[in-house]
Amino acid sequence: MRPLSTTIAGTLALSLGLMFLPRSALANLPGTQAAPDRWYYSTDFVFGSCLKDSQKCSAAYGNAAAACSAEINAWNSTYGDSVTYQGVESQYVCKTDNVGITYWAIPGCSNGQLSWAADQGTYVCTMCPQQSHPASTGDGCACDDGYSENNDHTACVKPIVVGFFNGIKTTPGGAASSLQAIDDLMGPDRNGTPLNYQLFYNQTNGFLEDVAEVFEQRSAELDGALNNRWEYFWDMLSGRQNDSDSFLGRLVNATKNWATGGTIGAFAGVIDGLSNDILGKAAAWLAGKISDPPTEADYAAHLAKLNSLSSTSKGFVLVAHSQGNLFVNHAYDGFAAAHPESPTKVVHVAPASPTLRGDYILSSSDLVINALRIQGITSVPPINWTNPPSTKDLLGHGLVEIYLDPGRDGRARVQTMTTTALDAVNN
Amino acid sequence: MKSRNTHRTANHFAICAAALLATLTACGKDSSNSSPPPSSLTDGIASLEANGTLPKLDRSTDVAGPDANGNGVRDDIEAWINTQPVTTDQKTALMQNARAFQHTLTVDLTDATALESSRNELMAAVHCGSSRFPAFADFYPYNQKIEAITANTRERAMRYIQYNVASSETSNTLPNYDTCEP
Numbered sequence: 001m002r003p004l005s006t007t008i009a010g011t012l013a014l015s016l017g018l019m020f021l022p023r024s025a026l027a028n029l030p031g032t033q034a035a036p037d038r039w040y041y042s043t044d045f046v047f048g049s050c051l052k053d054s055q056k057c058s059a060a061y062g063n064a065a066a067a068c069s070a071e072i073n074a075w076n077s078t079y080g081d082s083v084t085y086q087g088v089e090s091q092y093v094c095k096t097d098n099v100g101i102t103y104w105a106i107p108g109c110s111n112g113q114l115s116w117a118a119d120q121g122t123y124v125c126t127m128c129p130q131q132s133h134p135a136s137t138g139d140g141c142a143c144d145d146g147y148s149e150n151n152d153h154t155a156c157v158k159p160i161v162v163g164f165f166n167g168i169k170t171t172p173g174g175a176a177s178s179l180q181a182i183d184d185l186m187g188p189d190r191n192g193t194p195l196n197y198q199l200f201y202n203q204t205n206g207f208l209e210d211v212a213e214v215f216e217q218r219s220a221e222l223d224g225a226l227n228n229r230w231e232y233f234w235d236m237l238s239g240r241q242n243d244s245d246s247f248l249g250r251l252v253n254a255t256k257n258w259a260t261g262g263t264i265g266a267f268a269g270v271i272d273g274l275s276n277d278i279l280g281k282a283a284a285w286l287a288g289k290i291s292d293p294p295t296e297a298d299y300a301a302h303l304a305k306l307n308s309l310s311s312t313s314k315g316f317v318l319v320a321h322s323q324g325n326l327f328v329n330h331a332y333d334g335f336a337a338a339h340p341e342s343p344t345k346v347v348h349v350a351p352a353s354p355t356l357r358g359d360y361i362l363s364s365s366d367l368v369i370n371a372l373r374i375q376g377i378t379s380v381p382p383i384n385w386t387n388p389p390s391t392k393d394l395l396g397h398g399l400v401e402i403y404l405d406p407g408r409d410g411r412a413r414v415q416t417m418t419t420t421a422l423d424a425v426n427n
Numbered sequence: 428m429k430s431r432n433t434h435r436t437a438n439h440f441a442i443c444a445a446a447l448l449a450t451l452t453a454c455g456k457d458s459s460n461s462s463p464p465p466s467s468l469t470d471g472i473a474s475l476e477a478n479g480t481l482p483k484l485d486r487s488t489d490v491a492g493p494d495a496n497g498n499g500v501r502d503d504i505e506a507w508i509n510t511q512p513v514t515t516d517q518k519t520a521l522m523q524n525a526r527a528f529q530h531t532l533t534v535d536l537t538d539a540t541a542l543e544s545s546r547n548e549l550m551a552a553v554h555c556g557s558s559r560f561p562a563f564a565d566f567y568p569y570n571q572k573i574e575a576i577t578a579n580t581r582e583r584a585m586r587y588i589q590y591n592v593a594s595s596e597t598s599n600t601l602p603n604y605d606t607c608e609p
Contacts, residue, residue: 148603171587172546172594173528173574176553177567179601183554184563188603197601199550203591212584225468228486230584234575245568247575250480254471263468298596305598406564 147312148194158314159194160425162186162418163306165331167322167350167399168204168282168368169237175201181400182319185415190422193314200302200318202327207285211237214277218270222263236274238401239394249391279395283371286352289326290372290379299330306335315343315425317418321399322368325353332357345421349403349414354379359417361403361410363387365396385410482507484579490532490586499526504576511569516607520552520559521569523608527552528577532586536593545590546599551606559607 147156164182166175179199189195215233219226226232235241235248243249252271258264306316316335320328325348332346348360350369362369364383372380387410393401403410465471475481485492485503492501500508500522508521527548534545553570560566578587 171574171591172531173549173553173570176546176549176599176601177570179550180553180557181563181567183601184557194603197603199599199601201546201594201597201599203595205592205595208588208591212588216581222468225472228580229472230581231482231484231575231579233584234571234578238571240571247481247572251472251475254475254480255468258464258471259466262466264465264471267468301596302598400567406562 148196157193158312159196160190160422161196161198161306161309161313161316162422163198163200163316163318163328165200165302165318165320165324165328166202167324167397168207168286168352169278169397170204170322172201172203174238175199178321178399181404182418185404185411186418186422190419190426193426195422196309196313198305198309200305200324200327200331202298202302202324204285204323207281208237210281211278214281215274218274218277221266221270225263225267236271236278238398239275239278239396240392241271241275242391242394244391275394279367279371282368282395282397283374286323286326286368287372289323290352290354294327294330296330296334299327299334302327302331303334306331307338310335310339310342313342315345317345317347317421317425319347319349319418320351321349321403322352322397325349325351325356329353329355329357343425345424347414347417347421348381349399350397351381356381358421361385361413361417363396363402363410365389366402367395368397385413479510482576484576486580488580488582490582491529492583494529498522499529501525501529501577504529504573507576508573513569514559517559519609520556520566520607521573524552524556524570525573525577528574531590532577532583534590536589542590542593543597543599546594546597550599550601554602555605555607558605 148159162182164175164179166178170178176199179197183195183197186195212233215226215230215236232248232251235243235246240246241248241252244253248271252268255264255267309316318328318332328346328348332344335342336344346356346358348356348358350362350366351360352369352372360381362381362383362385364370364386365388366383369380370383387396387402387408389396390402390405390408392398392405396402402408403414405411465474472481476483483503484507485501487493492503494500495502496505498505504525505522508518508525511518511521513521527545530545530548534541536542556566556570557563578584
């Protein structure tokens with residue numbers, strides 16, 4: 001932690017006109033990094049985080065102790081009890097060591113009016129000049145809420161929201177990595193317009209519980225060998241039994257060299273049975289949603305989020321995978337009707353929906369979606385990508401494992417569809 | 428089962444024949460383990476866990492599990508991460524990833540603010556991990572493995588499923604800045 005005297009020296013240096021650096025330059029200094037946006041975009045947050053001194057905290061909230069405590073509790077739940085308060089002359093300085101980096105913020109600043117300057121390896125912030133938007137950010141000043149710097153840090157612009165609606169069997173951890181995979185595919189901007197990646201998460205209600213029950217039942221056939229080894233449950237759920245790098249794949253491979261009787265001999269059959277169970281339940285769940293579509297209550301929260309982003313976004317590209325297509329159609333319809341001024345496009349990946357709002361891709365080896373066709377649901381779109389099976393996902397349905405697999409041409413097709421959609425809303 | 432074994436035997440012969448041209452290594456047993464083949468699946472799994480092919484994990488009924496050093500990562504998962512062939516920076520990212528997943532098991536599911544923070548931690552951990560590996564595809568399998576070994580018992584898996592349910596119909600933003608913890 002930097003001594004207080006250094007802070008004062010740094011503050012004085014700033015007041016004497018120390019050169020400001022753009023945030024991009026600060027982020028590249030050794031041992032340092034730019035502070036998360038929220039640190040200086042929200043005045044309230046700065047007050048709440050810094051003023052742990054109860055007297056000052058209450059004063060900041062007009063002696064509204066409850067509001068003050070709520071802010072501090074929210075802070076602590078995120079960062080732990082690691083924030084300390086120091087007074088420096090007439091300014092407040094907050095710092096944290098839980099991430100090993102010292103940040104300094106002055107609560108007198110308001111949205112978009114902070115800039116950062118180097119001071120012996122750490123940063124202090126001071127007031128930026130008042131400015132309107134879009135504004136040059138070459139002086140290191142942050143953009144107002146809802147705006148992002150363009151690539152060369154010369155202007156604050158509205159981003160395009162890339163929203164992702166997840167597929168069946170997707171956990172929050174899997175959804176986060178799927179969104180990151182889309183970011184990895186499309187990059188931080190499109191022709192200079194920043195992309196704001198948003199996750200619209202829906203879990204597959206009741207599906208995981210059903211599959212867990214089947215996993216326990218099937219495990220009983222193996223004399224309890226998998227009873228308390230649920231890492232194989234998650235591998236099964238993602239169809240990783242033939243992936244030699246997965247835990248389940250390693251076990252499957254090993255059993256091929258062992259005796260064929262008893263539980264070892266039964267193992268392959270149990271795995272095959274489980275795989276069929278998961279496929280059957282996934283197809284049945286999706287078929288149920290097609291015949292009994294999501295209600296307004298099911299997508300109200302996501303529609304509200306889209307509405308809240310409309311005024312600060314240039315447009316929207318909504319990417320849906322699997323069951324996400326059932327939700328994205330409703331969200332799109334509701335949002336487009338309420339906000340005709342916001343250009344919005346939809347990209348459908350492995351669509352489980354009977355209707356489409358944009359271009360789509362469906363793999364020939366996607367057993368989950370094509371199982372819907374076998375069940376007599378003819379409204380699932382035709383296969384338009386001939387794609388061989390993969391050991392990474394035996395069901396051939398995963399967004400990352402199949403459709404965004406760097407070794408398959410489906411990835412380029414998803415990229416092209418998304419790029420086309422981005423260009424349409426970016427004009 | 429019979430047809431599968433027949434098919435397996437045929438493949439096995441082909442593999443042995445090909446391998447014989449290159450080496451004289453014997454076929455018919457796991458080259459990573461010279462001990463006699465196990466007689467049951469339970470014994471087999473135990474042997475694979477003993478030789479490091481599979482992770483040796485805590486199987487206690489406690490949802491949180493042991494974390495002796497209090498760094499937010501279960502001790503057995505930390506031990507597994509330490510065996511992975513990754514750089515120091517990558518290992519740090521995997522620890523952040525494990526900490527984020529661990530928090531999903533202990534967060535108050537009735538506290539919407541805490542749940543949102545937890546989901547943001549997952550986002551930050553994934554974003555960090557992606558930046559620390561040469562390509563996202565290099566990081567992704569680690570993310571899957573850490574998720575799987577975090578929810579590795581019935582109690583933990585059920586708790587993670589409850590976390591899934593509690594997170595439904597929510598929205599989160601993928602960070603666009605450096606989210607790596609030191």
